[in-house]
Structures are given as structure tokens and as C-alpha cells.
Amino acid sequence: MKKVLHLISGGDVGGAKTHVLTLVKELQKNLTVKIVCFMEGPFAQEARDMGIDIMVLPQQRRYDLKVIDTLVKLIKDEGFTLIHSHGARANFITRFIKNKLPIPCVTTIHSDFMLDFKGNLYKHIIYTNLNVFALKKFDYFIAVSESFKEMLIGRGFPADKIFTVYNGMDFDEDISYKSREKFLEERGLISLKDKKLIGILARLHPVKGHEIFIKAAADILAANKDIHFLITGESTEMPALDDLIKQLGIEDNVHFIGFGDAPYDILNAIDINVLTSYSESFPYALLEGARLEKPTISSAVGGIPMLIEDGENGYLFKAGDSNELSRKLSLMIEDEARSKAMGKALYKKADKNYSLKNLALNHINIYDIMLENKKERNTDENNR
Incomplete structure (x- = not known):
């Protein structure tokens, strides 16, 4: 019988959190699965609220290895047959x-692990190398886009041990979100309720390319001062972005709105969903935007071109090219009817191809392969 133990730090936000929680909730319908994380917080509480079997094993620090003996005992006592890991700490x-x-152990590659700690030299040198050290021990890898599989192969990981599984979500599940007016009022932006709002839902990290979003905003505002741009997070998280906004003289039209655990509140409030990453897997911010039929523009990285067909159900631009982004943003702003049609087309494609049910079934198939391969290896060893 398959019993799968998922390991994750527990401090995760955004796409990784959504991926693991929704996946495990769906997997529970078909097999025994448990999450262990290493810190208390919103991740663990949300798992409990979803009815997921989760255990928190607090670590004093990242290198605290006392949890290992506890986990070994847990695996033996509860009869787990494989481990599924997520992220550098796990x-x-x-x-x-x-x-x-x-x-048998498998890890999901949610991001380019060589860029995860970009922007912090100490963490980049120490944690990135520790993660690479750990990855070399894994039996299998799940890449969340074909480009990530190619990335792993290019870095020396065996192609026959890598599976590709694109993210998915439950498009039939009821979702709730605040009205545009209520959301803006809570953020002190009620004066913008009748304005065109363009937003980016991404953690403030150099790999997300927020400066491209800001430069494109300046280009748009040179011709139209009535548009406003919303950035999730606080300006203090990346002061260089705030400095760039002031340098460009657009601080009246670009707003940091903080971040919560309710992406649909933000998505419902904006008119156009933008992603400017230099590297991505297959981001939930775009699937969530598709769920609300939001017109979308994204950098053409990772698995994103599998979802967005440029000029058909959204727009793509070359990562780092703020001029192309501003040009395509202008097209979307000027032709509202076509923009809305693109949003509807994006929803239809996402709903058809990237369901949560398919995500879970793909994982179950991978687990079956892992266990069958282990059985065959054990048989071979016994016959020697």
C-alpha cells in the first residue's frame, strides 16, 4: 500500500504553498498521505483548515538535525513507503x-534552485550549495515544466529519473473573494475604484523582475496618467524598487499593497494580470488569474508558453524587455473587448488542460513507478 510522507519547510507562500496543499488534499482521496513541516505558521494552519494530516516538527535553526531521528521513527512506525520533498530545507x-x-525519495523542483537565494550573497553561497548537495541523493525528480526538466538534465541529473508534471487547480471548487471596492478600501485605495488597475502578484525577489513592471508602468503613464499599478508586498522589502519608482516620478500611480493569503481578493480587484519573472516554473498566479478570466501578460519563461498563446489568450514578452511589455500592455488597455475575450479564452484552456484531478493522478502514477522500480531492484538483489 502506498503511504506518502511530504516534507516542506512550512514557511512557504505563494505557488509552492498552493501546490503542496491542494495536491495533498486531492491525493488524500486515493491514498494515505501526511505532511511534516518544520515551523508553525499560516502554512500549517491552512493545512489543518483543509482537513490535511499535518505534523509540525519545529527546528531551532535550519541546520538543526535532531528532527531526523524523529522522522525516521515516524516513517517506521506509520509505515510510509516513500518520501516526497519540497524545497531546499526539506x-x-x-x-x-x-x-x-x-x-524511495522524490523532490519537486518548483523553481530554478540556483536562483532561489539570489539577492542574498550569504544564503546563495551556503544554502544553494547545500541544496545541490542534497539533490544529488534523490532517486527521482518532478519538474513542474518541460523547461525545468531540461534544466535538470543540463545540470547533470539523469533524464530517466525526471518526470514532468504541470501544476493544476480545482476549477470546480467554489471560491470567494472580496469585492473590488472593499479590497481597495481596506488598502487605503478606494479612490482608485473606477480606475484601470494593472497588478503583479509575486513575492518581492530579484528573480521576479519587478523593475521591468515598473519601467513598463512609466512608459504607459507617459501617455495615460489615469492608470494605476499595484505591486504585492511592502516597499521596504526591496528599497531599490521604491527608489526606481521615485526616480521615474511615478510614485502617485504605483502602489505597494502588502500581501495576504487571499490572492483572489487581489486578482478580482485588478483589470490586467502581469508577471515579469526571469525564471518561472508554471506559476499559480496565472492559473488563479485564469480562474477569474483576467487578461494576462507574462514573460515567456518556464512552462508559461504552454498556457498562454501570444495574441490568442494573452500576451507574452521576452523576459527583461520592458519595451515589449509596455507595448503589449498598451494593446490590452486600448482594446478592452479583445482583452476580455483573451481572459475568457485563457480560462477555457486552463480549465481543460490543468485540472487538480490530473495533477493528482500524475503523481499517483509516479509513486507507482517508484515503488515498482524499488520492488524490481530488491528482486534483482535477492537473486544475485
Whole structure:
């Protein structure tokens, strides 16, 4: 019988959090699955609210390895048959579990792990190398886009051990969100309720390319001062972005709105959904926007071109090219009817191809392959 233990830090936000929680909730319908995370917080509480079996094993610090013996005992006592890891911290811990137990392990590559700690030299040098050290111990890898699979192969990981599974979501599940007016009022922006609002839902990190969004905003505002741009997060998180906004003289039209755990509140409030990342997998911000039929423009990175067909159900631009972004933003602003048609077309494609049910079934198939391969290896060893 398959019993899967998912390991994740527990401090995750955005796409990784959505991916793991929705996946595990769906997997629970077909097999025994449990999450262990290493810090208390919104991730763990949301898992509990969703009825997910979750256990928190607090670490004093990232290198606290006392949790390993506890996890080994848990795996033995509860009869888990494989480990599914997510993220650098969980990967590091899984490597040491593998030294104690011959249990198949798979990790999902949610992002370009060489860029995860970009912007912090200490973390980049230490944590990136520790993650690479851990990844070399894994039996299998799940890439959330074909480009990520190619990335792994290019870095020396065996092609026959890598699966590609695109993210998915439940398009039939009821969702609720605040009205545009209520959301803007809570953020002190009620004066913008009748304005055209363009937003970016992404953590403030250099890989997300927010400066491209800001430069494109300046181009748009040179011709139309009645448009406003919303950025999730606080300006203090990346002061260089705030400096750029002031340097361009657009601080009256660009607003940091903080971030919560309700992306649909933000998506419902904006008119156009933008993503400017230099590297991506297959981001939930675009699937969530598609759920609300939002006109969308994104950099053509990772698996995004699998979802967005340029000029058909949205627009794509070359990563780092603010001029192309501003040009395509202008097209979307000027032709509202076509923009809305693109949003509807994006919803139809996402609903048809990237469902949560397919996501879970693909994972179950991978788990079956992992366990069958282990069985065959054990048989071969016994016959020697």
C-alpha cells in the first residue's frame, strides 16, 4: 500500500504553498498521505483548515538535525513507503533520512534552485550549495515544466529519473473573494475604484523582475496618467524598487499593497494580470488569474508558453524587455473587448488542460513507478 510522507519547510507562500496543499488534499482521496513541516505558521494552519494530516516538527535553526531521528521513527512506525520533498530545507533533511532508511525519495523542483537565494550573497553561497548537495541523493525528480526538466538534465541529473508534471487547480471548487471596492478600501485605495488597475502578484525577489513592471508602468503613464499599478508586498522589502519608482516620478500611480493569503481578493480587484519573472516554473498566479478570466501578460519563461498563446489568450514578452511589455500592455488597455475575450479564452484552456484531478493522478502514477522500480531492484538483489 502506498503511504506518502511530504516534507516542506512550512514557511512557504505563494505557488509552492498552493501546490503542496491542494495536491495533498486531492491525493488524500486515493491514498494515505501526511505532511511534516518544520515551523508553525499560516502554512500549517491552512493545512489543518483543509482537513490535511499535518505534523509540525519545529527546528531551532535550519541546520538543526535532531528532527531526523524523529522522522525516521515516524516513517517506521506509520509505515510510509516513500518520501516526497519540497524545497531546499526539506531536501537537506531528506538526504540524511536516506542515510538511515532505504526509502524511495522524490523532490519537486518548483523553481530554478540556483536562483532561489539570489539577492542574498550569504544564503546563495551556503544554502544553494547545500541544496545541490542534497539533490544529488534523490532517486527521482518532478519538474513542474518541460523547461525545468531540461534544466535538470543540463545540470547533470539523469533524464530517466525526471518526470514532468504541470501544476493544476480545482476549477470546480467554489471560491470567494472580496469585492473590488472593499479590497481597495481596506488598502487605503478606494479612490482608485473606477480606475484601470494593472497588478503583479509575486513575492518581492530579484528573480521576479519587478523593475521591468515598473519601467513598463512609466512608459504607459507617459501617455495615460489615469492608470494605476499595484505591486504585492511592502516597499521596504526591496528599497531599490521604491527608489526606481521615485526616480521615474511615478510614485502617485504605483502602489505597494502588502500581501495576504487571499490572492483572489487581489486578482478580482485588478483589470490586467502581469508577471515579469526571469525564471518561472508554471506559476499559480496565472492559473488563479485564469480562474477569474483576467487578461494576462507574462514573460515567456518556464512552462508559461504552454498556457498562454501570444495574441490568442494573452500576451507574452521576452523576459527583461520592458519595451515589449509596455507595448503589449498598451494593446490590452486600448482594446478592452479583445482583452476580455483573451481572459475568457485563457480560462477555457486552463480549465481543460490543468485540472487538480490530473495533477493528482500524475503523481499517483509516479509513486507507482517508484515503488515498482524499488520492488524490481530488491528482486534483482535477492537473486544475485
